[in-house]
Amino acid sequence: MKCRVCREKAVIDIRRHNAAFCREHFIHHCRQQVVRAMEKFDMIAREERVLVAVSGGKDSLMLWDVLLDLGYAADGLYIGLGIGEYSDASHEKAAEFAARREAHLVVVDLETSYGFGIPGGARSVRRAACSACGLSKRYVMNDAAITGGYDVLATGHNLDDEAAVLFGNVLHWNMDALVRQRPVLPASRGFVRKVKPLIRLGERETAAYSVLNGIDYIVEECPMVEGNTGLRYKAALNELETAAPGTKNQLYFGFVERALPHFEQLGAAGGAAVGECGRCGAPTTGDVCAFCRMRETAAPSAPRGAEGSEPELDPTP
Amino acid sequence: MPTVKVRLRNPNREVEIAGPRRVSAILRELDINPESVLVICGDELLTRDEEVAADSEIEIRPVISGGAP
Numbered sequence: 001m002k003c004r005v006c007r008e009k010a011v012i013d014i015r016r017h018n019a020a021f022c023r024e025h026f027i028h029h030c031r032q033q034v035v036r037a038m039e040k041f042d043m044i045a046r047e048e049r050v051l052v053a054v055s056g057g058k059d060s061l062m063l064w065d066v067l068l069d070l071g072y073a074a075d076g077l078y079i080g081l082g083i084g085e086y087s088d089a090s091h092e093k094a095a096e097f098a099a100r101r102e103a104h105l106v107v108v109d110l111e112t113s114y115g116f117g118i119p120g121g122a123r124s125v126r127r128a129a130c131s132a133c134g135l136s137k138r139y140v141m142n143d144a145a146i147t148g149g150y151d152v153l154a155t156g157h158n159l160d161d162e163a164a165v166l167f168g169n170v171l172h173w174n175m176d177a178l179v180r181q182r183p184v185l186p187a188s189r190g191f192v193r194k195v196k197p198l199i200r201l202g203e204r205e206t207a208a209y210s211v212l213n214g215i216d217y218i219v220e221e222c223p224m225v226e227g228n229t230g231l232r233y234k235a236a237l238n239e240l241e242t243a244a245p246g247t248k249n250q251l252y253f254g255f256v257e258r259a260l261p262h263f264e265q266l267g268a269a270g271g272a273a274v275g276e277c278g279r280c281g282a283p284t285t286g287d288v289c290a291f292c293r294m295r296e297t298a299a300p301s302a303p304r305g306a307e308g309s310e311p312e313l314d315p316t317p
Numbered sequence: 318m319p320t321v322k323v324r325l326r327n328p329n330r331e332v333e334i335a336g337p338r339r340v341s342a343i344l345r346e347l348d349i350n351p352e353s354v355l356v357i358c359g360d361e362l363l364t365r366d367e368e369v370a371a372d373s374e375i376e377i378r379p380v381i382s383g384g385a386p
Contacts, residue, residue, distance in 0.1 A: 001364045011362040012355075020364060057382055160381070207355050207380040208362055219378060221327045234381050238352040 012208045015245035023212050030209045033200040034066050041183040043195035048151035050074040051106070051192075053141050054097070056090030058210040058217040059156030061097050063198055065215060067154065068101055074154070079140050080109035081133060082117015083224060090218045097215065106148065108140050115299030118224065124298035129224035132294065139282070139291040145192040157196040160203040163248040164233040166255055179263045183256065189274075190283035202248065319371030323347070327379055336371035343369065344377070353381050 001010040003022035010020035014029075021029055038044055050067060054060040054076040067074040078094040081087050091107070098105035111117045116124070122132035145153040162181070169177045187193040198206060210217050225231065240247045276282065277289035284290070321336035323343065334343055340356050340363050356363040357376040369375055 001366055010364055013364050015352075058380070059382065202352075203382065204352060204355065204380045207378065211355060211357060211360075211362060211378075214360075219326055221379075221382070231381065235350075235353070238350050238381075241352050242350055 011212065012205075014202070014205065016202070016241070016249055018245070026205075027209065027212065030062075030201060030205060031066055031069065033205075034063075034197045035070070037183065037200045038195070038197050041195070043184055043197055044072060044152050044154070046072075048073070049149065050152050050154050051141075051145045051148060051150040052076050052154045053137070053156070054078050054094045054105070055156075056093035056218045057156070058207045058215070059158050059161075059198060059203065061093070061156075061215050061217050062206045062209050062213075063154060063156045064097070064103065065101070065209075065213060067197070068103060074103070075148075075150070076103060076105040077141060077144050078105055078107050079137055080107065080111065081136070082109075082111045083119065083222065086218075086220065086223055087117075089220070093216060093218050106144055108144055110136060110140070113140075114295050115301070116295060121294050121298045122224075125294045127294070130228050130230070133224070135290055135294065139289075142190075142192055143282075146190075150192060152193045152195055154195050154197055156198055156206070158198040158201050158203045158206050159248055159252060160234055160237070161230075162196070162199055163237055163252045164230050166252055167233045167237060168229060175263070175266065178259075179266060181255075182260065188283075190276075190281075199252070321369050321371065322374040324374070324376040326377070336373065337368050339365070340367050340369060341365040343375075347377070349377060354379055 001013055001020040002008065003010045003025050004019040005025040006022060008022045011023050012026055013020035044050055050072050052060065052064045052067060052074050054064055056078070064074060064076050076094060076098055078091055080091060094105060110121075118129055118133045118136065121136065122129040125132065127135070141153055141155075165177075166181060168174075169181060183196050183199050185191070185194040209215075237248050237251075274283045274285055277284045277292055278287050279292040279296070280289065282289045282291070319336050320333040321338060321343065323332050323334055325332065325347075332347070334346060341351070344351050344354070344356070344365070351365055355378045356365075357378055358369065358373060363369065363375065
């Protein structure tokens, strides 16, 4: 295969674009996709301080790399989830990247700050591990962004992530989640603005970018992810994508451009009133937010951590 | 018989496949969807039309990440 731009030997083909690229033009392609997403959805202004949620994986480290290359004032946030050697290894990858790029990495350790890790938290409230993990990450990400005075929180959700979440939300007609599945969630009381600059890139592209740029990311899968429904949706979508390249792109961007405005109208017309968590002051629809309920069950005598939090209504998947 | 050594991940394991072979043929034989992986030889990425020489070593690296991003 030849590069679509320069006709040199290609290193990757992207079937939904009917194109292949050499290393140099592939890197350019990735950066352009990020820029296009950020411009189209007004994600980040030039002067704003950005907090990038980094897990040590390919997507988040790539996002941080691109934002730094583009000249944004971007710090990283790593959350220690207490998942044994996996958390140790992923922390190491995030810290190595930060050191290599001479960038600032904020670290919040769940066990140190809140007295529990994901395995114990999930058991205590009988949630699936991925559900407890998502809840904790959303809470800590928002809290760290607000506490640190950041203007915007950027996450590494890619096209595959968004298409798979959308697929699941449609299968179950999860109306609340459909209303909130947007490329940008504006700031509101108690919530920092959240953006997803990688939505125009598939995860094969984010992985390739990382390999070609020498980003040492954690390849191993989280040991608690087995049986995750999101992985099944991704596998199903990849089958469809193989038969009809562009399927994931059509699904997600068709939703964003044609269906989301209708869902947003529905969301504006209803929804439960948001108050403040009686424990931490975070916005929530109940008396106590879901994160505090989990923390109190998992670690009743532990410190409460920093002020500020996020309710179970949070929009990220 | 000359073979291509293939490293697979999650879980880590190695298999050997008769070579030389095209990347697309290797993925087909292992029943791996090309959308879900990168094929790496050294520090190079291989496109699916490339032929992998016998006695080569390649890594088939999954790109799908799951859980709660």
